[in-house]
Amino acid sequence: MREYTRIYTDGDWTDPVDGTVLDLVDPADGSRTGSVTLAGRADVDRAVAAAHRAFDGFARTTPAERTDLLTRILTEFDRRAADLAVAVTTEMGAPAHLARDAHVPTGRLQITTAVEVLAGTPFTERRGDGEIRREPLGVAALITPWNFPVLQMVGKTVSALAAGCTVVLKPAETAAHSAMVFAEIMDAAGLPPGVFNLVPGRGEVVGEALVSHPDVGVVSFTGSHATATRVAVAAAPTTKRVHTELGGKSPQLLLPDADFSVAVETLRQFMLAMTGQICSAPSRTLVPRERLDEFLGTLVQAVESLRVGHPGDPATQMGPLASQAQWEIVQRYVRSGLAAGASLVTGGLGRPEGLPHGNFVRPTVFADVDNSMEIAREEIFGPVMSVIAYDTVDEAVDIANDTPYGLAAYVVGSDPHQVDDVVARLRAGAVLVNDAPFDWTAPWGGYKQSGNGREFGVEGVLAYLETKVVHRPRS
Numbered sequence: 076m077r078e079y080t081r082i083y084t085d086g087d088w089t090d091p092v093d094g095t096v097l098d099l100v101d102p103a104d105g106s107r108t109g110s111v112t113l114a115g116r117a118d119v120d121r122a123v124a125a126a127h128r129a130f131d132g133f134a135r136t137t138p139a140e141r142t143d144l145l146t147r148i149l150t151e152f153d154r155r156a157a158d159l160a161v162a163v164t165t166e167m168g169a170p171a172h173l174a175r176d177a178h179v180p181t182g183r184l185q186i187t188t189a190v191e192v193l194a195g196t197p198f199t200e201r202r203g204d205g206e207i208r209r210e211p212l213g214v215a216a217l218i219t220p221w222n223f224p225v226l227q228m229v230g231k232t233v234s235a236l237a238a239g240c241t242v243v244l245k246p247a248e249t250a251a252h253s254a255m256v257f258a259e260i261m262d263a264a265g266l267p268p269g270v271f272n273l274v275p276g277r278g279e280v281v282g283e284a285l286v287s288h289p290d291v292g293v294v295s296f297t298g299s300h301a302t303a304t305r306v307a308v309a310a311a312p313t314t315k316r317v318h319t320e321l322g323g324k325s326p327q328l329l330l331p332d333a334d335f336s337v338a339v340e341t342l343r344q345f346m347l348a349m350t351g352q353i354c355s356a357p358s359r360t361l362v363p364r365e366r367l368d369e370f371l372g373t374l375v376q377a378v379e380s381l382r383v384g385h386p387g388d389p390a391t392q393m394g395p396l397a398s399q400a401q402w403e404i405v406q407r408y409v410r411s412g413l414a415a416g417a418s419l420v421t422g423g424l425g426r427p428e429g430l431p432h433g434n435f436v437r438p439t440v441f442a443d444v445d446n447s448m449e450i451a452r453e454e455i456f457g458p459v460m461s462v463i464a465y466d467t468v469d470e471a472v473d474i475a476n477d478t479p480y481g482l483a484a485y486v487v488g489s490d491p492h493q494v495d496d497v498v499a500r501l502r503a504g505a506v507l508v509n510d511a512p513f514d515w516t517a518p519w520g521g522y523k524q525s526g527n528g529r530e531f532g533v534e535g536v537l538a539y540l541e542t543k544v545v546h547r548p549r550s
């Protein structure tokens with residue numbers, strides 16, 4: 076049980092002015108795991124003022140000094156890696172092995188990558204008569220979601236710091252366990268006061284106050300499309316740079332010669348292991364009509380043998396959803412699929428047998444899905460898969476792109492020419508071919524309404540930099 080009563084600003088732990096207490100709940104059984112005292116508008120003002128004061132000095136640190144600082148963060152991160160993993164499992168129900176082997180290492184990778192990027196970034200460059208300088212944008216307001224908390228918090232923070240920005244981080248209110256461990260890591264790393272600040276609070280209060288604050292120079296937001304719209308509107312009057320990473324309805328396109336075991340493994344990894352709570356989840360699988368029955372047979376076998384269970388159990392392959400609210404949302408979408416006339420192949424409403432409590436859901440497959448149905452158009456954030464049959468590859472590409480989103484896409488096929496042709500036609504920020512490993516250091520972001528800008532890797536650091544040109548007289 077952890078009661079987090081303080082926020083982290085200006086290098087110090089202090090009581091928030093707002094003081095509303097939010098109980099934290101274990102997704103696996105609904106029990107209370109602690110509480111967080113939320114920050115309010117006055118705390119945002121305090122945090123931004125501290126970050127603003129610190130900016131002048133921090134912006135003028137050398138890349139070598141910032142590398143040193145990132146290395147200290149890495150040391151403290153490694154020291155607290157196990158605590159972070161426990162925090163993720165406690166707050167959002169990720170199986171313990173997944174928290175340890177995926178959530179935490181992907182966060183760590185962002186730190187080592189930021190160090191590498193820093194070494195290779197040309198902060199000053201001569202071009203013609205001019206000198207191009209890349210300078211930090213100012214105070215960075217970082218707003219993160221609950222589903223991949225460590226990756227998001229660490230990735231945004233270290234990219235901003237590598238660029239020379241100071242940071243005010245607002246994590247999702249329910250992701251307080253991991254956010255507090257992260258703030259403790261930053262505190263232990265011995266950053267100059269004000270360089271990193273943490274203000275846990277309600278989005279519509281703390282998030283909005285941050286985004287509209289005149290002393291914030293850049294906003295990086297990961298969350299829903301609806302909230303991103305509010306963020307963009309709130310940031311507009313002060314002409315801030317706003318980067319958004321939003322939802323997806325990612326297609327998995329199985330070509331006529333696809334290896335279905337590869338396709339199903341991808342679904343296990345990117346959809347089921349995360350209980351569908353990942354923005355890149357392959358939630359629409361496009362299957363050649365003549366192989367539909369064969370595919371459904373392979374998929375159903377995999378889904379029905381999946382171990383859904385308590386996140387602490389090492390045998391668990393899929394844990395609960397993060398919240399009761401998310402559980403209700405998933406039920407609503409299953410009902411929507413049934414009402415629209417899709418065929419329920421496996422799964423469905425309610426909890427799996429033997430798991431009467433907690434936010435557990437049944438991994439669900441719908442066939443006979445038309446791409447116009449709600450289950451095929453909206454991001455569900457749950458393990459609900461739509462299988463759509465196609466007749467020609469051209470039609471499959473059209474269906475894949477027939478979505479307002481464009482975050483990720485998956486292609487499975489054996490003919491490299493056909494794979495390449497399809498990859499070129501897909502409108503998505505990341506395309507995974509066959510069993511390619513996911514590169515967590517690559518730029519990440521979406522086409523269309525999946526957001527704008529890219530984070531992580533080189534592009535992730537560039538996102539926090541402004542360009543200055545110095546024109547000098549010819550000598």
Ligand code: ADP
Binds near residue numbers: 276297
């Ligand atoms: P999700 O559905 O994943 O919770 P949200 O977009 O609602 O997605 O939340 C993502 C992050 O945005 C969270 O940290 C949340 O508190 C924050 N947030 C919510 N509303 C606003 C807002 N109006 N302005 C800024 N941030 C917000």
